[in-house]
Amino acid sequence: MSHSTTGRRCPDVPHHAWYAAATTDEVGRTPLARRVLGTRLVLYRATDGRAVALEDRCSHRPVPLSSGRVAGDDIIAGYTGFRYAPDGSCVAVPTQEKVPFGAAVRAFPVHDDGSFVWVWTGDPRVARLRPPPTAPWLRDPAWASFGDTWETRASVRLLLDNFSDITHVAHVDPEIAPPALGAGPTPPLEVRVSETTMQFSRDYPPAPVADWQAALLGVPAESAHAHREEGEFVSPGLWVDRWHTTVSGQGAADGVHSFVFTHALTPVDETTTRHVWRVSRNFASSEAAEGTLRPLFDRYYRRVQQALETMQELVAEDGPRPEVSVAADAAATTVRRIMDRLVADETGVR
Amino acid sequence: MSQPTPTVVTEFEADVVVTGLTHPAEDVVELTLSAPDGRALPPWTPGAHIDLLLDSDLVRQYSLCSSPAEPTSYRVAVLRAPDGRGGSERVHALSEGARVRIRGPRNNFPLLASPRYLFIAGGIGITPMLPMIEEAQAAGADWHLHYGGRSRASMAYLADLEKYADRVTVVPQDEQGLLDVAGILGTPQPGTLIYCCGPEPLLAVVEEHSSQWPAGALHLERFAAKTVEREGEDASFELVLQRSGITVTVPPDKSVFDTMRDAGVSVLGSCLEGICGTCETGVLEGEVDHRDSVLDPDEQEAMDCMMVCVSRCQGDRLVLDA
Numbered sequence: 001m002s003h004s005t006t007g008r009r010c011p012d013v014p015h016h017a018w019y020a021a022a023t024t025d026e027v028g029r030t031p032l033a034r035r036v037l038g039t040r041l042v043l044y045r046a047t048d049g050r051a052v053a054l055e056d057r058c059s060h061r062p063v064p065l066s067s068g069r070v071a072g073d074d075i076i077a078g079y080t081g082f083r084y085a086p087d088g089s090c091v092a093v094p095t096q097e098k099v100p101f102g103a104a105v106r107a108f109p110v111h112d113d114g115s116f117v118w119v120w121t122g123d124p125r126v127a128r129l130r131p132p133p134t135a136p137w138l139r140d141p142a143w144a145s146f147g148d149t150w151e152t153r154a155s156v157r158l159l160l161d162n163f164s165d166i167t168h169v170a171h172v173d174p175e176i177a178p179p180a181l182g183a184g185p186t187p188p189l190e191v192r193v194s195e196t197t198m199q200f201s202r203d204y205p206p207a208p209v210a211d212w213q214a215a216l217l218g219v220p221a222e223s224a225h226a227h228r229e230e231g232e233f234v235s236p237g238l239w240v241d242r243w244h245t246t247v248s249g250q251g252a253a254d255g256v257h258s259f260v261f262t263h264a265l266t267p268v269d270e271t272t273t274r275h276v277w278r279v280s281r282n283f284a285s286s287e288a289a290e291g292t293l294r295p296l297f298d299r300y301y302r303r304v305q306q307a308l309e310t311m312q313e314l315v316a317e318d319g320p321r322p323e324v325s326v327a328a329d330a331a332a333t334t335v336r337r338i339m340d341r342l343v344a345d346e347t348g349v350r
Numbered sequence: 351m352s353q354p355t356p357t358v359v360t361e362f363e364a365d366v367v368v369t370g371l372t373h374p375a376e377d378v379v380e381l382t383l384s385a386p387d388g389r390a391l392p393p394w395t396p397g398a399h400i401d402l403l404l405d406s407d408l409v410r411q412y413s414l415c416s417s418p419a420e421p422t423s424y425r426v427a428v429l430r431a432p433d434g435r436g437g438s439e440r441v442h443a444l445s446e447g448a449r450v451r452i453r454g455p456r457n458n459f460p461l462l463a464s465p466r467y468l469f470i471a472g473g474i475g476i477t478p479m480l481p482m483i484e485e486a487q488a489a490g491a492d493w494h495l496h497y498g499g500r501s502r503a504s505m506a507y508l509a510d511l512e513k514y515a516d517r518v519t520v521v522p523q524d525e526q527g528l529l530d531v532a533g534i535l536g537t538p539q540p541g542t543l544i545y546c547c548g549p550e551p552l553l554a555v556v557e558e559h560s561s562q563w564p565a566g567a568l569h570l571e572r573f574a575a576k577t578v579e580r581e582g583e584d585a586s587f588e589l590v591l592q593r594s595g596i597t598v599t600v601p602p603d604k605s606v607f608d609t610m611r612d613a614g615v616s617v618l619g620s621c622l623e624g625i626c627g628t629c630e631t632g633v634l635e636g637e638v639d640h641r642d643s644v645l646d647p648d649e650q651e652a653m654d655c656m657m658v659c660v661s662r663c664q665g666d667r668l669v670l671d672a
Binding site (some may be wrong): 189325327328 | 356357358359360361363364390392393394395398417418419421455456457460461462463464484485488489490511512543593594614616618664
């Protein structure tokens, strides 16, 4: 357990946490280089298919292991030729028979759930005491999903603030904003907290749906339906939003039709966050429907990315300032408090 | 004074089922609690506790004594206290398959990273220590547990602790008398954190003997509210709720908590006697008159947060982040 904050990278982010270093399909027999919490990692699969994550720096010379190649279960660093096993120990060097004592690179606990390759960035000995987060709908045939991955030049804290309050949607992208958001006074925000999680929800009275959504739901454009908005801070590396539309009196279209928005957030460094987003739906599973939805959400999340990058630039240029909060910020302040608590626990500094 | 409440903050609540029941010691029942559909419950860290909502006006806090590695269940161990306030009798009446409502978890007793720990447990106060010990051991920390109780038969989890051998000192009162707190804490050890949970007399002795230790070294968890001595009558003061943009007066006979609720501002609450930490609220301005049993002296002196169910204001104006 680290108990010092000196030299700690990404100091305001919990390290004792699971972060999605990659999606499951990105990791294979070719070395994949990633940066997580300011540390270079190399990911690859051993011969039995299990994912391996090692620090991407040879113990002999400052060479990335990822510049080399995978051989059997091991990885051989480019340039030096030092060979490392999945546990990080050096098992062969080119110039002598015996491996130098203590030659090793740091190995990270890994959990591949079929969607994400989660990497534990804290003390590896404690990893087994903190189950990784899950997003089972991404592997459930009842849900159709699409999405993208990119890096946003903003701290993960700014991304979490953003997801804690989606009322800005109407300002960022009026077309995608559900008309329910602007139909009347914002319904009460319900925030539910536990030691390490925060969930919020809002129930909207029946309001018309956007034209694109009416077409996908198979309901008349002018028809009104009740909506429920949910957001959940699952862990520092996983945010999940949901949007449920309850259709009634429309015959075959009746039922609860839901979107689940999955956001795997991985701090690359203090001002860059890797953002994997997935939009899942349990209705209108056709490719044509995806053809309608994908450009809408792609544009929306791009605009969010731009807004957050602008905020990060402003803070970098002008310094942080105390912010005015409103009552609805209870969700954001709860998440900030949980993040601060987790950081305090692992640094030993409160 | 009523106006629409735009934001309602509550704690996670769930109906769970008793899926396991054992008696780890005399008069102690251990319950395993799981969601009826077997789904994961909110993750927690060592030192956390949950509320059992036994009746509309009977809410009790119990430390989680299982492992955070188990995502689908919580375990609590409850000592029957015949002269208590009725909570433990109700818990002991539960049988396997019974449903009970829980709230939380929350944690006022978090385990901060440290190279060395001294754990001091009295009786059923062993419960939060079990996950703490598991974590300290996993992290390779240097730790020692001093565990006192009336008799071996009354002390839960002695068999589970045997694997730690010399790291655990068991002191049954009928064999060896009380824990030698003066001896245990005699010499302050920089870099060592003290975690103590047990009955009030033990906490008082531990507080007394750790006064020479570095600030922030001592961490206590109380079962019952500390007695706070007050002089004179309570006074009224002005309360500004910054985020909500509301200013109200707190009369002498009303709590800050009730005043906030009546002003339509959502605030979490559970025990309402200053022990559970649920209603902790950020303080932006003003001198707090702390009356809780949660914050340690350093935290109280920092004046940056307060338990609004019991604490008040020393001056005539208090500004809260609410």
